[in-house]
Amino acid sequence: MTGGEIRARPRHRTQPLAPRPLHSGMNREEAYALMLEHTPSESLRRHMLNVEAAMRWYARHWQEDEETYAVTGLLHDFDYERHPQEHPAWGVRYLREHTDTPPEVLEAVMGHATYTNTPRITRLARTLFAVDELTGLVQAAVLVRPDRDIRQLELGSLKKRFRNPAFAAGVNRAEVLQGAEELGVDFEVHLRNVLAAMQEMVVAAEPLPPVAGT
Numbered sequence: 001m002t003g004g005e006i007r008a009r010p011r012h013r014t015q016p017l018a019p020r021p022l023h024s025g026m027n028r029e030e031a032y033a034l035m036l037e038h039t040p041s042e043s044l045r046r047h048m049l050n051v052e053a054a055m056r057w058y059a060r061h062w063q064e065d066e067e068t069y070a071v072t073g074l075l076h077d078f079d080y081e082r083h084p085q086e087h088p089a090w091g092v093r094y095l096r097e098h099t100d101t102p103p104e105v106l107e108a109v110m111g112h113a114t115y116t117n118t119p120r121i122t123r124l125a126r127t128l129f130a131v132d133e134l135t136g137l138v139q140a141a142v143l144v145r146p147d148r149d150i151r152q153l154e155l156g157s158l159k160k161r162f163r164n165p166a167f168a169a170g171v172n173r174a175e176v177l178q179g180a181e182e183l184g185v186d187f188e189v190h191l192r193n194v195l196a197a198m199q200e201m202v203v204a205a206e207p208l209p210p211v212a213g214t
């Protein structure tokens with residue numbers, strides 16, 4: 001798909017970079033299409049939509065650029081299914097070569113994987129790291145409910161799930177705590193925020209009630 005034999009064009013290193021605003025470099029729809037193209041699995045698609053919702057919530061909370069946060073969330077694992085061994089470096093390289101995604105988004109994507117040792121300097125990077133694993137815990141807590149309804153999931157239940165290491169054992173509790181601390185948000189408040197973000201997404205996606213008489 002990427003044409004392995006095609007080499008990236010040489011860069012003119014002496015040419016100064018044009019100043020760019022803090023913007024995602026691609027809009028949400030383009031990022032969504034790219035994610036779908038590279039991610040056949042429903043569950044991984046769902047994960048990136050969940051992370052997008054949490055990123056949007058925090059962008060609004062801090063009055064930062066919501067589109068940039070959304071795109072970062074949508075793209076952060078887009079390469080994982082096809083390039084798990086090279087994730088997220090493969091994806092970041094792809095974005096750098098094929099899109100004008102700005103450096104702060106690329107750095108945030110690199111930074112969500114602790115093994116890359118990329119420092120998380122920006123709030124964008126810290127938010128992605130803080131919500132990534134936690135959305136997985138929330139999703140797992142929804143899936144064990146008989147009604148599978150996130151709107152009925154309560155904070156207390158989520159806290160209990162978090163404290164039980166046998167529940168959703170793949171969710172790295174230490175990283176979740178570290179993420180909230182780096183972000184500077186109290187852990188319980190962070191749990192509540194991410195739950196609210198995911199609940200709001202589901203409510204927003206609900207079909208409108210039928211118009212009376214139709």
Ligand SMILES: [Fe+2]
Pocket residue numbers: 076077080087088112113
């Ligand atoms: Fe990842």
Ligand SMILES: [Fe+2]
Pocket residue numbers: 047051076077132133
């Ligand atoms: Fe992720």
